[in-house]
Amino acid sequence: MSAFWTLLKRDLLLQVREGGAVGTALGFYLVVVTMMPLGLGPDLNLLSRIAPGVLWIALLLSALLSLPRIFEADDEDGSLEVIATGDLPLELATAAKALAHWISTGIPLALLAPVLGLLLNLELSAYPVLVATMFAGTPAISFLGAVGAALTLRVRRGGLLLALLVLPLYIPTLIFGIAAISAATGGPSGVQASFLILSAISLFSLVLGPVAAAAAIRFQTQ
């Protein structure tokens, strides 16, 4: 298990010391959310109504942008093959890398979301639920995204293909994330139900993602 934590720590350190990736994702998130009022008009009532959807969709796109980096650098310098042949089961190695992606990208994006909510006039009662759902939902983005990143690892210009493969898989996360927020602002369903289902989806992808990603990597590094 110590190999797992070492790998996680290494990936996080690389993210911090290389810089760039996290900042780019955050900047992209900011710019996309800023584009929305410019495209839809500055009507605050309208913005307040669509704010949860805009925040979630922009978050998905920002996270998508950084997905290829989960395995790319390690594949280029050959360390992915070393990891694949090492003692640590590849399933756990991919889990560590996806977890590092969540900590380095998912959490910062989830923390930025309420700030951007101010720009969109999001209702005050929605903020705690917004942050909670994003914390509960972003693991699914990283772990399902790892599958897409592994599948398109050696595909030239794989980024577009990655989006096509992964975005349909994000639909349940998106739906229940928004269902929970709209419930908090007076929607018909309960916050708790949507939140629990969202967490269940994240737990499910926590199991499915690393296994599928490991299989895809094993086929390519053989």
Next chain:
Amino acid sequence: MTPSDVTSQQSLTQRLANPTRFMQLSGTLMPWLAGAAAALILYALYLAFFVAPEDYQQGQTVKIMFIHVPAAWLAMMGYALIAISSFGYLVFRHPLADVSAKAAAPIGAAFTFLALATGSLWGKPMWGTYWVWDARLTSMLILLFLYFGLIALRSAVEDEALAGKLCAVLGLVGVTILPIIKFSVDWWNTLHQPASVIRMDGPTIHPDLLWPLLVSAIGFSLLFFALHAKGMRNEILRRRLRSLTIAEVDRARGASAAAAAG
């Protein structure tokens, strides 16, 4: 053990693992399959246009159902077939499973598109719009995206053997998440609008409409299997041709190297 003893001990799927035997069997079955599909579809169309009564609410547009419902059903069956083939390829290394998964993807995508297109043509007179964000329509659209993803991944990876394995992984991931997507889309729809818009299953209960629908469903299923078998045959031939070409190039290269050495 004689070869025939070995053959008799194998299950059908094991025996079909031999591409030559598959080619023989599918070659013999093909005309019957295609003929039966054509006959049943023509009969279903005859029933639909001349025998089946109009629906008292939907009028003539109910006849779209005879193509729409089988297409929607086959769209889902196509993905199930891909999932089973992917499993067979990854777990049992069945050599034809990958061929089957590859052949099924475009056919399944075509039927999904057909279901969506006929549905929206029916929707225009019935609902007054070509597209409604209803749960069923949305999940069919997402199914189409999953098909597109499989086709795109296969065409993006150059190494054919690797492409097959990666597509098998994607196919299995897709089929695992598909029920969750379906469930979440159903939830999403009922959250926003009452589920009273569509009563597609209303008229199907009447036997006068059910019978042509069943004939049509069987006919289109046979069409699916005929197309699938044809696609598999084409793929096997294409792979043979490819390996023959590679062998030819190797031989020519060896000959030229020998000539240069001599």
